[in-house]
Amino acid sequence: MAAGGSNIAIYGAIGANLLIAASKFIASFFTGSSAMLAEGIHSLVDTGNGLLLLLGIKRSKQRPDKLHPFGYGNEVYFWTFVVSILIFALGGGFAIYEGVHALQDPPVIEDPTWNYIVLAAAIVFEGTSLFIAIKTFNKSRAAQSRNLIKNIIRSKDATTFAVIIEDTAAVTGLIVALFGIFLSQFLENPLIDGVASIIIGAILLLVATFLARESKGLLLGESAHPEIIEEIDQIINSSKYIKASSLPQTMHFGPNKILLIVEVDLDDDLELLKAEKIVDDLRKEIKEKFPKIKEVYIQTTNNLEANSEMKPNQ
Numbered sequence: 001m002a003a004g005g006s007n008i009a010i011y012g013a014i015g016a017n018l019l020i021a022a023s024k025f026i027a028s029f030f031t032g033s034s035a036m037l038a039e040g041i042h043s044l045v046d047t048g049n050g051l052l053l054l055l056g057i058k059r060s061k062q063r064p065d066k067l068h069p070f071g072y073g074n075e076v077y078f079w080t081f082v083v084s085i086l087i088f089a090l091g092g093g094f095a096i097y098e099g100v101h102a103l104q105d106p107p108v109i110e111d112p113t114w115n116y117i118v119l120a121a122a123i124v125f126e127g128t129s130l131f132i133a134i135k136t137f138n139k140s141r142a143a144q145s146r147n148l149i150k151n152i153i154r155s156k157d158a159t160t161f162a163v164i165i166e167d168t169a170a171v172t173g174l175i176v177a178l179f180g181i182f183l184s185q186f187l188e189n190p191l192i193d194g195v196a197s198i199i200i201g202a203i204l205l206l207v208a209t210f211l212a213r214e215s216k217g218l219l220l221g222e223s224a225h226p227e228i229i230e231e232i233d234q235i236i237n238s239s240k241y242i243k244a245s246s247l248p249q250t251m252h253f254g255p256n257k258i259l260l261i262v263e264v265d266l267d268d269d270l271e272l273l274k275a276e277k278i279v280d281d282l283r284k285e286i287k288e289k290f291p292k293i294k295e296v297y298i299q300t301t302n303n304l305e306a307n308s309e310m311k312p313n314q
Contacts, residue, residue: 020126
């Protein structure tokens with residue numbers, strides 16, 4: 001799948017994963033490889049995950065209503081969390097189960113040609129998808145850091161990091177399966193194939209846990225990046241009419257929708273119309289500076305000094 005929530009890229013990934021899954025199941029049927037069967041299940045789960053991400057993107061675009069005044073942007077985070085559960089249960093759980101079963105009754109792979117062909121092709125396809133996803137992610141992210149994991153954690157676009165995490169797990173799992181089949185043939189030890197399946201399952205459990213952790217944080221409501229909050233604070237306190245202000249409070253309602261609430265103490269001698277214009281200008285400046293901030297609530301008060309969280313405008 002491709003980063004950035006592109007529907008066309010996700011449709012292409014769904015088709016590719018479905019074809020790869022079918023080829024893996026065929027190879028597993030003819031060779032009896034448990035690692036290949038685990039990889040087939042993994043690709044099938046990825047196909048379903050793509051459909052769920054599409055569902056989340058579609059539902060997140062619903063217009064706000066009385067029950068959801070800030071919209072349905074968090075639908076993306078919810079369905080990403082569901083995807084992490086499916087990866088954990090169906091992908092990782094089944095792979096480990098199949099690996100344990102193979103250790104108890106190891107299948108003998110007489111001709112692994114099917115497996116090598118399918119795995120090689122799948123590595124090329126999944127590797128290309130991962131490369132495109134990372135490249136797109138690097139272009140779209142706000143911070144240019146070399147630490148990909150750190151950037152994924154910073155990202156508020158669930159479809160973006162879900163794509164990268166899934167593709168990384170897919171490529172890693174394919175390489176493990178390839179080595180497992182090769183070593184089981186080279187060392188004439190069929191148990192290695194079962195061990196490879198267990199390793200694939202452990203990888204899926206790990207990435208599913210990471211994905212669940214990140215999507216859970218977004219689902220519960222994360223604030224904007226500290227740099228954004230700091231710049232908002234600077235904009236507010238750059239006004240000569242503001243004596244003090246509270247710490248800007250923000251919350252993501254989807255990857256591209258942020259709510260901002262801040263309390264300011266205006267000069268006492270300002271007329272009502274003048275005060276309203278100052279607040280309105282601040283609201284417009286913040287929205288122009290940060291297009292993702294869709295809702296800005298600025299509350300004015302003349303009693304901020306009693307609040308310990310307020311700081312004077314210097």
